[in-house]
Amino acid sequence: MARKESGIRDFFTSLQLTIFLLIAIALGALLGTIIPQQEAAEAFSTRLQPAVLAVFQAFQLFNVYHSAWFILLLVLLAANLIACSLDRFPAAWRQFCEGLAPDGTERLDDLPPERIVAAERPIAEEVSRIEALLRKRCGWVRRTGTSQGFVLAGGKGAFSRFGVFVVHLGVLLLIAGGLAGAIFGVRGYVEIAEGETSNTLAFRGGKTAQSLPFSIRCDRFTVEQYENGAPKVFRSDLTFIRDGKTVRQGTLLVNHPIAFGGLRFYQASYGLLPGGRLILSYSRENGKIHERETTVGDRFALPRGEGEVEVLRVENDLMRMGPAVKLSVTSARGNVQFWVFQNIERIREANPGILEQVPLMNPALFAPCLFSMQKKGERFYTVLQAVRDPGIPLVAGGAALLIVGLMITFFFSHRRFRILLEEEKGKSRIGLAGSSNRDPVGLEKEMNRLLQEIGKAEGR
Amino acid sequence: MSDTAILSGVTFVYLLSFLLYLVRMVRGREFWGSAASRVARIGFLLHTLALLLRWKSSYDLGIGHAPLANFYESLIFFAWAVLLLYLIIEWRTRSRSLGVFVIPVAFLLLAFASISPGVNNRIQPLVPALQSNWLTVHVLTCFLGYASFAMAFAVGIMYLLKERARDGEAEEGTFLRLIPAVDALGELLYQGVVLGFVLLSLGIMTGSVWAHYAWGSYWSWDPKETWSLITWIVYAVMLHARSVRGWRGRRMAWMALVGFASVLFTYLGVNYLDSLHSYF
Numbered sequence: 001m002a003r004k005e006s007g008i009r010d011f012f013t014s015l016q017l018t019i020f021l022l023i024a025i026a027l028g029a030l031l032g033t034i035i036p037q038q039e040a041a042e043a044f045s046t047r048l049q050p051a052v053l054a055v056f057q058a059f060q061l062f063n064v065y066h067s068a069w070f071i072l073l074l075v076l077l078a079a080n081l082i083a084c085s086l087d088r089f090p091a092a093w094r095q096f097c098e099g100l101a102p103d104g105t106e107r108l109d110d111l112p113p114e115r116i117v118a119a120e121r122p123i124a125e126e127v128s129r130i131e132a133l134l135r136k137r138c139g140w141v142r143r144t145g146t147s148q149g150f151v152l153a154g155g156k157g158a159f160s161r162f163g164v165f166v167v168h169l170g171v172l173l174l175i176a177g178g179l180a181g182a183i184f185g186v187r188g189y190v191e192i193a194e195g196e197t198s199n200t201l202a203f204r205g206g207k208t209a210q211s212l213p214f215s216i217r218c219d220r221f222t223v224e225q226y227e228n229g230a231p232k233v234f235r236s237d238l239t240f241i242r243d244g245k246t247v248r249q250g251t252l253l254v255n256h257p258i259a260f261g262g263l264r265f266y267q268a269s270y271g272l273l274p275g276g277r278l279i280l281s282y283s284r285e286n287g288k289i290h291e292r293e294t295t296v297g298d299r300f301a302l303p304r305g306e307g308e309v310e311v312l313r314v315e316n317d318l319m320r321m322g323p324a325v326k327l328s329v330t331s332a333r334g335n336v337q338f339w340v341f342q343n344i345e346r347i348r349e350a351n352p353g354i355l356e357q358v359p360l361m362n363p364a365l366f367a368p369c370l371f372s373m374q375k376k377g378e379r380f381y382t383v384l385q386a387v388r389d390p391g392i393p394l395v396a397g398g399a400a401l402l403i404v405g406l407m408i409t410f411f412f413s414h415r416r417f418r419i420l421l422e423e424e425k426g427k428s429r430i431g432l433a434g435s436s437n438r439d440p441v442g443l444e445k446e447m448n449r450l451l452q453e454i455g456k457a458e459g460r
Numbered sequence: 461m462s463d464t465a466i467l468s469g470v471t472f473v474y475l476l477s478f479l480l481y482l483v484r485m486v487r488g489r490e491f492w493g494s495a496a497s498r499v500a501r502i503g504f505l506l507h508t509l510a511l512l513l514r515w516k517s518s519y520d521l522g523i524g525h526a527p528l529a530n531f532y533e534s535l536i537f538f539a540w541a542v543l544l545l546y547l548i549i550e551w552r553t554r555s556r557s558l559g560v561f562v563i564p565v566a567f568l569l570l571a572f573a574s575i576s577p578g579v580n581n582r583i584q585p586l587v588p589a590l591q592s593n594w595l596t597v598h599v600l601t602c603f604l605g606y607a608s609f610a611m612a613f614a615v616g617i618m619y620l621l622k623e624r625a626r627d628g629e630a631e632e633g634t635f636l637r638l639i640p641a642v643d644a645l646g647e648l649l650y651q652g653v654v655l656g657f658v659l660l661s662l663g664i665m666t667g668s669v670w671a672h673y674a675w676g677s678y679w680s681w682d683p684k685e686t687w688s689l690i691t692w693i694v695y696a697v698m699l700h701a702r703s704v705r706g707w708r709g710r711r712m713a714w715m716a717l718v719g720f721a722s723v724l725f726t727y728l729g730v731n732y733l734d735s736l737h738s739y740f
Contacts, residue, residue, distance in 0.1 A: 015704045019697055026693040033683040033733055065681045178679070187677075226523070226585040234588050254588035255674045266676035267588075385676045395678060399665045406661055410654045438703075441647055 012083035021077045028073065032064035039205070066182065078175045081168045092161045095414065095437070106151065108420045111431040115447070117455045119428040123149045123421045126428050130419055133453050137446075138417065148422040160412035161437065166405030173398030181391030186263070192218040193273055193381040197241065201386055212386075214242040214261050219249075221270055221380040228350045229321050229343075234267050236382040252384065262388055269383035272316045276378025280311070280325065280340070282371045294325075302369065307331030321347055323375050329366045338365040340373045413439045415446060419454070430454055463514035463527075464581045466506055467536055468574045473503035474543075474567040481559035488634040493556040500563060504543045511540060514583065523585035528599040532581045535573035537599070538727075539566040541607035549611065553648070557638050561614035594670030601666055602688075605659030609695075609716075609723045612652030616716035619645045623710060646709055649716055650702065657695045664688050683733040687726040694719045 011017060036044040041062035045053055060067030108116060119126050127143070127150050135141045138154035188201040188210070199215035202208075217239040224233040233253065240248040240260050250258045257266045282302070283289040292300060298311045313326040322343040329336050340363045341347055347361070348354060355362040363371045413436045420431045432451050436443040480496030514527040527533045546562045573579055586595075622639045625632040639645070667685070668678040679685060698715040701707040707715075 015700060018700060022693045022697050026690045029681075029686045029690055032681060033686050033730075037681070228585070230585055231587050232585065255592045257673060257676065264676065266674075268676070387676045389677075392672075392678070395668075399668065403658075403661060403665060406658050410658060 009083070009087075012080055013087040015084075017080050018077070018084065021073055021080060025070075025073050025077065028064055028070050031061065035061050035064070037065070038063055071179070074175050074179070078172055081172055085165055085168050089165060092165070096158045096161050106418070106420060106433070108148070108422045108429055108431045111420070111433055115433065115451065116429060116431040117451065119430055121428060122426055123423050123428040126430065127152070127421055130421070130430065130454055133450070134417060134419060137450065149428075150421045152419040152421070153417070155414065155416035157412045157414045160408055160414050163405050163408030163410075163412070166401050166408060168405075170398045170400070170402030170405055173394045173401060175398075177391035177394030177396075177398055179391070180394060181389040184390045186386070186388040188386050189268060190216060190265075190384045190386055191381055192216060192236075192384070194218055194221050194379045212261070212263075214240055214247070216240055216265075216384070218382050221382045223270065223380075225322075227346070229347070231320075234270060236267055236270075236384065238265075238384075263386045264388070266385040266387065267382070268385035271381055271383075273379045273381055277376045278314060278325065279374045279376055280371065281373070282309075282369055284368050285370070302329075306369065307366065312337065323373065325373050327371065329369075331366075336366050338362060340371045342373050342375060344372070413437055413442060415443055417447070417450065463510040463517060464574075466510040466513070467570060470503050470507045470510065471567060471570040471574055473499060473506065474539075474563055474570060477503060478560065478563040478567055481556065481563060484556065485560050485635045485638055488638060490556075493559075496559055496563075497550060497556055500543065500559065501547065504540075504547060507536075507540050507543065511536065518583045521583060521585075523583070525586050526596045527583075528596055528603075529586055529590055530580065530584055532573050532579050534599060534603060535569050535579065538603045538606060539569035539573075541604050542566045542569070542610050545604075545607050545611050549648070553640075553644075555640055557640060558611075558614060558618070561618055562611060565610050565614065589674050592670055592674060594666055594673070598663060598666040598670055601659050602663035605656045605663050606723055606727060608652050608656030608659060609720050612649050612656060612716040613720035615645055615649040615652060616713040616720075619649060619713040620710065623713075642709065646712060649712055653695055653698060653712075653716060653719070657692075657699065660688070660692055660695070664692065683730045684726065687722070687730050691719065691722040691726050694722050 035041070035056070045056070045062065048056065056062060059069070064070055131141050131143060131152055134152055134154040138156045141152050141154045144151045144153070186201075188203045190198055190201055190212075192198045195218070197215045197217040199212045201210050201212050203210075219237040219239055220235075221237075222233065222235045223231060224235075226232045236252040238250055238252055238258065239246055240250075242261075248260060252258050252265060252267050254267045257264045259265075278294050279291055280294045281289055281291050290303065292298075294300075294311050296311055296314050299308065301308055308330045310328045310330075311325055312328050315324050315326075318324040318339065318341070321341060324339045324341045326337065326339050338360050341361065344361075344363055359365055415434060415436045418433045420433070422429045422431075432447055432454070434443055434447045477496050477499040480492050480499060484490070484492035484496060511527055514533075515524075518524045518527065528537055542562060543566050546558065546566075549558060550556060573581070618639050619642060622636060622642055622645065625636040626642060640648075664685075667688075671680065671685075672678040694715070698707075698712065698719060701715070702712060
C-alpha cells in the first residue's frame with residue numbers, strides 16, 4: 001500500500017508530468033486555432049464527412065477550450081503544481097533558514113589561490129573590519145571561532161528561494177479564476193433601439209434569455225468617423241431604470257465599460273433599424289433637382305426619356321464608407337451601373353482622384369445626370385455586452401503574483417558567503433568562498449568586488 | 461524629411477553595419493568591428509529620431525498617439541528594440557561577434573516594413589478599441605520581449621556553430637574563432653530567454669487587462685492570445701528543463717530556436733488565422 005502511495009506521489013511530483021501537460025495544453029490550444037470554433041464551426045462542419053464529423057464531435061474539437069479533456073489537462077496541471085510545490089517547499093524552507101553554517105572542517109588551503117589575500121595585520125585587528133564589510137552586504141553575519149582563526153558567514157536574497165512558489169501560486173489562482181468564471185460567470189447581450197427600453201439579457205446564439213431586475217434605455221447612439229472614414233467613436237447614452245425611477249445615467253464608450261447591478265456593460269455592436277427612408281435625387285447640370293423616395297427593386301424613368309433607372313442594392317455601410325445605393329441605368333446608349341454614396345464629398349476629399357480611378361463610384365457616370373442619395377429618419381440600435389465574472393479577483397491576484405514571483409525568481413538570487421581568517425606568523429590570510437542558487441556570473445562579480453574591498457584596506 | 465523616408469535610409473545603414481560586422485568576422489580585424497559598431501549606433505540614433513518624428517507628426521495630424529498602433533509601427537519598433545538590446549549587450553560584454561547575427565534581424569524587419577506592399581506605412585487614427593493607455597504598455601512589453609527572444613535566437617545559432625567547431629565537425633576559421641566560448645554563450649542565451657519570458661508575461665498580462673476593458677473578457681482564446689500562450693509555454697518548458705533537469709548547451713540552443721519560431725508565428729503567422737488582433 002505504501003508503495004502504491006509513493007507511486008502516485010512520484011507520478012504527481014514528476015517534472016515529466018509537468019512537461020507532458022504543458023506540451024499537451026499547448027498542442028490543444030494550437031488545435032483550437034486551426035479548427036474553427038463554436039459559431040465559426042457550423043459552416044465548416046457541413047463540409048466534413050459524417051465519420052470525420054463524428055470524431056470531431058466526440059473529442060469536442062469545435063469547442064476545444066471548453067472541452068472536458070482540455071479542462072482535465074488544466075486541472076491535472078494544477079494538481080501537479082500543488083504536488084510539486086508541496087514536495088519541494090520543505091527543502092526550500094531549510095535553505096532559507098540556514099546560512100552557510102561553518103562546520104570547522106573548512107580550511108583556507110581548500111580555496112583556490114585567487115580567492116585568498118594576505119594581510120599585514122593580525123587577524124584580531126582585521127576581523128571586525130571584515131565583519132562590517134560583510135554585514136553591509138548581507139545585513140547579518142555569523143562569526144565562529146576555529147582553531148586557526150575565525151569563520152564569518154553571511155547571506156542575502158534568501159527570499160528568492162520562494163519566488164518559484166509565488167509563481168506557481170499565481171498560476172493556480174489563474175486556473176481557479178478561469179474555471180470559476182466559466183462555471184459561475186454570466187455573459188449576455190442587451191439590444192436596445194434608440195429611444196427604447198429593454199431588460200432582456202440574451203445569451204449566446206440568441207436561443208435563451210433572462211430578464212434583468214432593472215431596465216436600460218438607450219437615449220441616443222452616436223457613431224463618429226475620422227476624415228478617412230475609419231470609426232472614431234461608438235457611444236451609447238444610457239439610462240438605468242429601476243422600479244420606474246432613473247437610477248443612473250451614463251455614457252458608454254468602447255474601453256470604458258459601465259458597472260451596474262452586479263454586471264459590467266460594454267459597447268459591443270450597433271446597427272441601423274430598418275424603416276428609414278431613402279431619398280434619391282437626380283438632376284442635369286444646373287437643372288431642376290428631382291427627389292424620389294426609393295427602395296431596392298424600384299424602377300423609374302428619367303425625365304425627357306433619357307433612360308430607365310433600377311435600384312439594384314441598398315447598403316447601410318458599404319466598405320466602411322457609409323450608406324450607398326447601386327443603380328443600373330438603361331438608355332439608348334446601353335446600360336451603366338454605379339454606386340451612389342451619401343458621403344461622396346467626404347470620400348473624394350479623403351481619396352483625391354478616386355472617381356477617375358474607380359468609375360463605379362462616380363455618381364455622374366451617366367452624364368449629364370448627377371445622382372445623390374440621403375437617408376432620413378433612420379434609427380440606430382446599440383448592442384451591449386453584459387458580463388458578470390466572479391473569477392476576476394482570482395485572476396487579477398494570480399497575474400500579480402505571477403509577475404512578482406517571476407521578478408523574485410529571476411532578478412534575485414540567494415548568495416551565501418563565507419570568509420575564513422587564519423593567523424600566520426603575526427599576519428593574516430583571508431579567504432572567500434561563496435555559493436548561489438542561480439546566476440553564477442553575478443556571484444563571481446560580487447565575490448570579486450568583495451575580495452577587492454577586503455584587500456583594499458589591507459594595502460594602506 | 462518624413463519619418464518613413466528616414467526609416468528607409470536606416471534600413472540601408474543597418475545593411476552596411478551588417479556587412480562591416482561580416483568583414484570583421486572574416487578578416488578578423490577589429491578596425492572593421494569598430495566601424496560596424498559606429499554605423500549601427502548612427503543607425504539607431506536615426507531610427508530613434510524617426511520614431512519621435514512620427515510621434516510628433518501624429519499630433520500635427522490631430523490624431524496623436526505613440527507610434528505603436530499598426531503593423532508597420534510594430535515592425536519598426538521591433539527592429540528598434542532589437543538594436544537597443546544589441547547595443548546594450550555589445551557595451552556590457554565588449555564583444556562585437558553577436559552583431560553579424562542580430563543586425564540582419566533588424567535589417568530584415570525594416571526592409572519588410574519598407575518594401576512589402578501589404579504594409580501600410582501611413583499614420584492612422586486610432587479606432588475606438590485601440591483608444592486606450594494600455595495599447596502603449598502592451599505593445600511596448602510584448603515587442604521588447606520579442607526582441608529579447610530574437611537575441612536568444614541569434615545566440616542559439618552562434619552556439620550551435622561554435623559547438624560544431626569545438627567538436628571538430630567544422631574547421632575553426634577566423635569566423636568561428638571570433639565567436640565567444642560556448643559557456644559565455646549559454647549564459648547570454650539564458651539571460652535573453654529570462655528577460656523575454658518576464659516581458660512576455662507582462663505583455664500578456666497588460667493585454668488581458670486591456671481586453672477586460674475593451675472586449676469585456678480578459679481572455680477570449682483569440683488566435684493571437686492562444687499563440688502567445690503557446691509561446692509562453694515553450695519558454696516555460698525550456699526554463700523548467702534547465703532549472704530542474706539541468707539542461708544546458710545544445711538543448712537550450714535548440715529550444716531558443718523553437719521558441720523564436722513560435723514567437724514569429726505569434727507575430728506574423730497568426731495574421732493568416734481569423735483574429736481580433738487584426739491591427740498588428
